[in-house]
Amino acid sequence: MPRTFGRNAGQDPIAHMGEFDRIARYLAPLAGPEGLCLADDAALHTPPPGFDFVMTKDMLAEGVHVPTGCVPDIFARRALRSNLSDLAAMGAKPLGYLLGLSLPPHLDDIWLQAFCNALGADQLRYGLSLWGGDSICVDGPITVSITALGLVPAGTALRRDGAQPGDDVFVSGFIGQAAAGLHLLNEDAEEDACGWHTAYVAPEPRISLGDALRGRATAAIDVSDGLVADVGHIATASKVSIALALNDMPVHPQNPLGIEDAITAGDDYELAFTAPPEKRSEIFTLSESLGLRLTKIGQVRAAAAGQEPCTVLDTLGNAVAFKKTGWQHG
Amino acid sequence: MPRTFGRNAGQDPIAHMGEFDRIARYLAPLAGPEGLCLADDAALHTPPPGFDFVMTKDMLAEGVHVPTGCVPDIFARRALRSNLSDLAAMGAKPLGYLLGLSLPPHLDDIWLQAFCNALGADQLRYGLSLWGGDSICVDGPITVSITALGLVPAGTALRRDGAQPGDDVFVSGFIGQAAAGLHLLNEDAEEDACGWHTAYVAPEPRISLGDALRGRATAAIDVSDGLVADVGHIATASKVSIALALNDMPVHPQNPLGIEDAITAGDDYELAFTAPPEKRSEIFTLSESLGLRLTKIGQVRAAAAGQEPCTVLDTLGNAVAFKKTGWQHG
Numbered sequence: 001m002p003r004t005f006g007r008n009a010g011q012d013p014i015a016h017m018g019e020f021d022r023i024a025r026y027l028a029p030l031a032g033p034e035g036l037c038l039a040d041d042a043a044l045h046t047p048p049p050g051f052d053f054v055m056t057k058d059m060l061a062e063g064v065h066v067p068t069g070c071v072p073d074i075f076a077r078r079a080l081r082s083n084l085s086d087l088a089a090m091g092a093k094p095l096g097y098l099l100g101l102s103l104p105p106h107l108d109d110i111w112l113q114a115f116c117n118a119l120g121a122d123q124l125r126y127g128l129s130l131w132g133g134d135s136i137c138v139d140g141p142i143t144v145s146i147t148a149l150g151l152v153p154a155g156t157a158l159r160r161d162g163a164q165p166g167d168d169v170f171v172s173g174f175i176g177q178a179a180a181g182l183h184l185l186n187e188d189a190e191e192d193a194c195g196w197h198t199a200y201v202a203p204e205p206r207i208s209l210g211d212a213l214r215g216r217a218t219a220a221i222d223v224s225d226g227l228v229a230d231v232g233h234i235a236t237a238s239k240v241s242i243a244l245a246l247n248d249m250p251v252h253p254q255n256p257l258g259i260e261d262a263i264t265a266g267d268d269y270e271l272a273f274t275a276p277p278e279k280r281s282e283i284f285t286l287s288e289s290l291g292l293r294l295t296k297i298g299q300v301r302a303a304a305a306g307q308e309p310c311t312v313l314d315t316l317g318n319a320v321a322f323k324k325t326g327w328q329h330g
Numbered sequence: 331m332p333r334t335f336g337r338n339a340g341q342d343p344i345a346h347m348g349e350f351d352r353i354a355r356y357l358a359p360l361a362g363p364e365g366l367c368l369a370d371d372a373a374l375h376t377p378p379p380g381f382d383f384v385m386t387k388d389m390l391a392e393g394v395h396v397p398t399g400c401v402p403d404i405f406a407r408r409a410l411r412s413n414l415s416d417l418a419a420m421g422a423k424p425l426g427y428l429l430g431l432s433l434p435p436h437l438d439d440i441w442l443q444a445f446c447n448a449l450g451a452d453q454l455r456y457g458l459s460l461w462g463g464d465s466i467c468v469d470g471p472i473t474v475s476i477t478a479l480g481l482v483p484a485g486t487a488l489r490r491d492g493a494q495p496g497d498d499v500f501v502s503g504f505i506g507q508a509a510a511g512l513h514l515l516n517e518d519a520e521e522d523a524c525g526w527h528t529a530y531v532a533p534e535p536r537i538s539l540g541d542a543l544r545g546r547a548t549a550a551i552d553v554s555d556g557l558v559a560d561v562g563h564i565a566t567a568s569k570v571s572i573a574l575a576l577n578d579m580p581v582h583p584q585n586p587l588g589i590e591d592a593i594t595a596g597d598d599y600e601l602a603f604t605a606p607p608e609k610r611s612e613i614f615t616l617s618e619s620l621g622l623r624l625t626k627i628g629q630v631r632a633a634a635a636g637q638e639p640c641t642v643l644d645t646l647g648n649a650v651a652f653k654k655t656g657w658q659h660g
Contacts, residue, residue, distance in 0.1 A: 039567050040490050041416040041552060042386035042480075047377040056372035057428040057477060059464040086371040098387040100430060100475040131385060138391040140470025145430040147387065147477040150372075160370050222371060237369050 015105030022135050026116045032129025034096055043131035051151040054092035058082045062141040072111050074201045076118035081205045083148035085269035088210035089222040091158040092150030094126050099133035100145035156214045163219040163238035167274040169298035172206050174252045175227050176262020194252050203269040212286050220273035227263045228310055231272050235309035244298035244312045246320055264322055274300050345435030352465050356446045362459025364426055373461035381481040384422035388412045392471040402441050404531045406448035411535045413478035415599035418540035419552040421488040422480030424456050429463035430475035486544045493549040493568035497604040499628035502536050504582045505557050506592020524582050533599040542616050550603035557593045558640055561602050565639035574628035574642045576650055594652055604630050
C-alpha cells in the first residue's frame with residue numbers, strides 16, 4: 001500500500017485552491033439533477049409517492065476508521081459504502097448522498113481527484129448521485145462525513161426491533177474478512193486468494209439482500225461493528241436474547257485472525273437478520289438466487305433478567321467469554 | 331468570552347466515554363420519532379404528499395469558521411442555524427437534521443453537554459428534531475457537520491437562477507453585523523447596543539421571510555459568504571448582471587468595520603433576493619408584517635460580455651473596487 005500516494009508529490013496542495021474551485025473542478029461533475037449543479041443553497045427532491053425516506057450518516061477519519069495514509073480510492077469506497085450498508089440494513093435502495101469533506105491544507109489535488117473518481121465509479125455502480133455537501137480545509141486528519149438517502153416502499157423498512165423468540169438468526173457472507181484484509185494491508189501483503197483484501201478495500205454493501213429481506217426478516221442490522229456486538233443490538237432493541245453457535249460461524253477456515261477475533265472485529269458490511277423458522281427455505285432459496293452465502297448462526301430466545309443480549313455458545317452449550325464483543329469507533 | 335470553558339476543567343474527557351455512551355447520554359434525548367431513538371441503522375421518514383424535500387449540509391470547524399476556543403452554545407447555534415439559513419434561502423421549513431461530530435479526545439463532557447443543550451433549545455425554537463448522525467473522537471479541531479432537511483410545497487422552492495433583467499434586488503436586515511460581532515468577540519468586548527454580538531452568537535435564519543418570498547421572489551440566496559459575492563452567485567446562476575448601489579447598503583452607521591468591509595464580510599444569515607418591480611409594494615408590506623428591515627439595494631440587468639456578475643456603484647455610477655468580494659471558507 002503506497003502510503004505517501006497523493007502527499008507531497010510536488011502537485012498543487014488543495015490549500016492553493018478556493019472552495020468554489022474545488023466544487024467546480026472535482027465535485028460538480030458528480031452532481032445529480034437534485035444537486036442543482038451544486039450551485040444553489042440546497043438540494044431539491046420530489047419524493048415519489050408510496051415510499052419512505054431512509055437517511056443515514058457515517059463519518060470516517062484517517063488514522064481512526066481507515067489507516068493513516070489510506071489511498072483515496074479505498075477511503076472513498078469505505079466512506080460511501082458504509083452508508084450504503086446502513087441503507088441495505090433497512091431494506092432501502094440508495095438514491096443520493098451529501099458529502100462533507102474536511103481536508104488538511106497539505107493534501108494535493110491528485111488525492112482529491114482520485115477520491116472523486118472513486119466516488120464517481122461507485123455512483124455508477126450503485127445508481128446514486130451527489131446531491132450536495134460542503135468541503136473545508138482544516139489542519140487535522142482527512143475526515144469524510146457522508147449523509148446517504150434511500151427509498152423503501154412505505155411501511156416496509158427493516159428495523160432492529162422486530163426479532164421474536166423462536167426466530168432463526170442468519171448472517172450473510174464470511175465474517176472477519178475485512179479485519180483479515182486490514183491485517184494484510186498493514187503488513188503490506190496483498191494476497192487475496194480468500195477475498196480478504198477485497199473485503200477491506202471494496203466491501204460490498206448487501207443492497208439486493210436487504211431489498212429481498214423486506215417482508216421476510218423480522219429484524220436486520222449491518223455487522224460493521226462486529227457480529228457479536230451488532231447481533232446484541234438487535235436483541236436489545238427487540239427486548240429478547242440471542243444465542244449464537246460458535247461452531248456455526250461462517251469464518252473462513254484460513255482466516256489468520258481466528259474465529260473469536262473474526263466474529264468480534266468490525267469493518268465487514270454483511271447483514272445479520274432474524275426470520276421465523278417457516279421462512280427458512282425461502283431464505284436458503286434467496287441465498288442461491290443472490291449467489292450469496294447465508295448461514296443460520298443462532299436463535300432468538302425470550303430475554304431473561306441478568307442475561308447478556310447476545311451469548312455465543314460452544315458445542316457443549318457453554319457461553320464463550322470474549323476479551324471484547326465489538327468495536328467502538330472512539 | 332471564556333476561552334477555556336469546557337477544556338481541561340477537571341471533568342471527564344470524552345475519550346473515556348465510548349461512542350454508545352455518548353449517543354445514549356447526550357444525543358438520544360435530542361432525537362425525534364424519525365430518529366428511531368438513534369438505535370437503528372438509519373432514520374425513517376414518510377414524506378407528506380405535495381411537498382418537495384430540501385437538503386443542505388454545512389460544516390463548521392473550530393479555528394476556521396468559529397474562533398479557537400469558541401464556547402459550545404455559540405458553536406452549536408452557528409452550526410445548526412447556518413444550515414437553517416440555507417433552507418430559508420430555498421423557502422423551506424426545517425424538519426430534521428443529522429449531526430456529524432468530530433471531537434478531540436481531550437474535550438470534556440461539560441462541553442458536549444452544553445453543546446447538546448444549545449442544540450435542544452434550537453430544536454424547540456425552530457420546530458425540528460435530531461434524526462441521526464455519527465460522532466467520532468479524533469485528534470484535530472472540533473468539527474461539526476450537519477445535514478438539515480426541510481419541506482417546501484412542491485414546485486415552489488426559491489432558487490438562485492430565476493433573476494430577470496429589470497428585477498429589483500433586496501436584502502434583509504443590516505449587513506456586516508455578524509462580522510462586527512466577531513470583531514467585538516475577538517476583543518473580548520460584549521457591548522451590544524447595535525445588535526452585533528447577537529448577530530454573531532445567535533444569528534437568526536430568515537425562515538419566515540423565505541417562506542413568504544415563495545411566489546414573490548424570482549431568486550434568493552443567504553448572504554453567509556458576503557453580500558457582494560452572494561449576489562454575484564445569483565447573477566451567475568441567472569445569467570444576468572446585478573448592479574448594487576453603495577449608498578443604499580443597509581450597514582449600521584456605527585458599524586466599526588466600515589461599509590466596504592461590511593458588505594464583503596461573511597457570517598450574516600440574511601437573505602438577498604430579486605423580485606419584479608410590480609411586487610415592490612408587497613415586499614415592503616411584508617417587511618412591516620415580519621418586523622424585518624428589507625432594503626432595495628440594486629437592480630438586475632442583462633449580462634454583458636466581460637462584465638463582473640455583481641458591480642457596486644458609487645453615487646456617480648462608478649464601479650467600486652474591493653480588496654476582496656467575499657469570504658471563501660478555505
